Amino acid sequence: MWPKKIKINFKKTEEVFFRVLTFLSTCLIILILLLLIYGIFHKGLPSLSWEMLTSTPKGGFYFGKEGGIVNAIIGSLYLSIGAVFLALIISLPVALFMNIHLKRRKKLLNTIRFFLDLLWGVPSIVYGAFGFSIMIAFGWKTSLLAGIITISMFIIPIMIRGMDEVLKTVPLGLFESTLSLGATNNNAAFGVIVKQCIPGIVTAILLSFGRAIGDAAAVLFTTGFTDRIPNSLFQPSASLPLSIFFQISSPIPEVKNRAYAAAVVLTLIILIISILSRYFTGKFKRNSIKF
């Protein structure tokens, strides 16, 4: 009887121990997120004012004590909207092509998907270094356009993957019945399948926008930094991530506060994007055909 009792006790203790440990791990992850948001808001909210959000830094972004971050906000919006637009007109056709024209050739499709998964993991600094190298070779200066192209190179695999996830859930039957009614491949694609998958596509676009606006390594070399709002595609531009990166190591507290305010703005944008993408997914699901 004695050995049996010890064995059962060990089993029970082990069970309780690991149950608690795994629960604590999940709590730790939630705690980390809360600490993160609290830390950023704690430092940045005091500096957030209307003046901060609507004026450019005066007296040079590194030393000037006055002014705000509107150059970074507008620059980031230009960069991200431009990059998402450029990526969209390349990614949507590719995702549709993969799921419509290649639907029967499974091997080719899987190879392309695998290839895109590989591309998905390439760090943005490689794209930045590549872009910068090309710019030197052709003698171009840092500009908004170069930043837009580099960022869109980076987010294209993300966007294609997101769209592909949704598009591949569309059953073959829907596509075939559309074709049997006399539609061409493209008609079917844009008229029916895209409409069916709009929540997923919008989510993919929003997520890509979030990655585009937050990325610093790709714009570091290619877009430069300035304290003015750019007037044309060929001028350098400020961006929120670089605004944080350059200003946070300054010894002047006003400059540091600008960096913290920019951090809060950026975090808020990401949080809003997360909420929006969940909302859209729920809302448009009502209009899609259920199987």
Added chain:
Amino acid sequence: MKILSLVPPQRILKNLKNRLIDGWMHFCLVLIILLPVIIGIWLCYKSHFIFEKSSFSNILFSPIWKPISGSFGLLAFIVSSLWVTFLSVLIAVPVCLLSAIHLTQYAKKWVLQIMQPVIDILAGIPSVIYGVWGVIAIIPFVQKFASFFGKSVSGYSILAGSIVLSIMILPFILNIFIEIFNTVPEELTEASLSLGASRWQTIKKVLLRKAYPGIISAVGLGVSRAFGETIAVLMVVGNVVKIPEGIFQPGYPLPALIANNYGEMLSIPLYDSALMLSALVLFGVVLIFNLISRFAIIRFEKGL
């Protein structure tokens, strides 16, 4: 007869539109496939200049980094990168493993529903924000932690970089673990429980054993993600060119080298070649790790 065979103008327009869209689709597909190839070739071309001066092994394994005098040894950076990556994976993987077990085995369904937004937000937060938070919260923490051991450090260290990096790769690895645990068939766990095993025994001997190859691949993907992360690590790791001898010492990972020195690229000869070589090494390492890990995951899912 000839009038009947005339194509009405709407038809011509429709055909043209279809042809254009099809052509654009083909063009975009080719562009996507060519892009990484072009990047690889260009980086190779730009880095080969440095091999005229010193040999491959000399560059990779020499610790002397003095660009002005022409010696471009990358050892300090590679060692720093390895330290930071290895340590961050060491911190992140147990936490993710335990949490994934909790979420898929022990917790009720709604807990996983709540965790999904949390994971998505953590994954979406840009690296600069992690860097800022690292400077605000982690650097003082590392300072206090080091003073426990009697060392006084600035806090900008390999340890700080690893902690920040581990939080960054956490949502990524967690998602893959959850996916893997969900693919293990429920019949196996149910059979084990019906034989009288406790929940944890089932997890240890059935679930983990079955998911083992998937877990290894997830770790591989985490390594590739951690290796390439630039900005957040850059802000907390100290950026001192020296082979780090302990986790409380500063380091200088490879991506940070590229990010910090792009301004001087043109003024010193062969500097740009060395930096492009670093970018090429980064590109290659990430691709190879991704390739092996994803291939292993596919094999694992087939074998189930």
